[in-house]
Amino acid sequence: MNQEQLISRAQHLCEQRGLRFTAIRQQVFRLLAQHGNAISAYELLDQLRLTEPGAKPPTIYRALDFLLEQGFAHKVESLNAYIFCCHFDHAHPMQLLICDGCGNVVELHDSAIDRAFLEQARLHGFTITNKTIEAHGQCAQCAPTQGNHNEG
Ligand SMILES: [Zn+2]
Ligand SMILES: [Zn+2]
Structure with missing residues (x-):
C-alpha cells in the first residue's frame, strides 16, 4: 500500500x-x-x-x-x-524486536504471547492497564556471521 x-x-x-x-x-x-x-x-x-x-x-x-x-x-x-503502524485499521497485540545495530524495529502481533502474558498476570491477581513487550538484540542483517560461509 x-x-x-x-x-x-x-x-x-x-x-x-x-x-x-x-x-x-x-x-x-x-x-x-x-x-x-x-x-x-x-x-x-x-x-x-x-x-x-x-x-x-x-x-x-x-x-x-x-x-x-x-x-x-x-x-x-x-x-x-x-x-x-500500517495495521492501524484493527486493534492488535504487539511485541517489538528492536535491533541495536541498525535501529530496525520489527512489530510482532502474536496473540498467543499476549494471552500467556495476560493469563500470568491474572494468576497473580494483577490487572494490567498498560503493557510493553520489547526485546533488544540484533536483526538478521546485523547478527555476527557464523564464519561457515553459509551466507544468504
Ligand atoms: Zn501496530
Ligand atoms: Zn540490524
Whole structure:
C-alpha cells in the first residue's frame, strides 16, 4: 500500500470516528510512514520544521498523541521513540524486536504471547492497564556471521 492509500484510509477512519485529521497530523503521519524505523519526537520535529517552520515541541507531541490514540503509531518505550503502524485499521497485540545495530524495529502481533502474558498476570491477581513487550538484540542483517560461509 502506498502512502496516499494509507493517508486516505486514515482519513476515512478519522471521519468515521468524528475526528479531524488536520494538516499537521497528516504531515507527522507521513513523516513516520516515510521513516520506517523508530524515530524520536525531536527528530520528527526537525523534519516537520522543513515544511512548518513555526512547529514547536508541543506541536509534535500533540500530533503524536493523536496518532498513538488512533493506533496509527506505536511508542517504543525503551527507545523513547515512535514507529508507524500500517495495521492501524484493527486493534492488535504487539511485541517489538528492536535491533541495536541498525535501529530496525520489527512489530510482532502474536496473540498467543499476549494471552500467556495476560493469563500470568491474572494468576497473580494483577490487572494490567498498560503493557510493553520489547526485546533488544540484533536483526538478521546485523547478527555476527557464523564464519561457515553459509551466507544468504
Ligand atoms: Zn501496530
Ligand atoms: Zn540490524
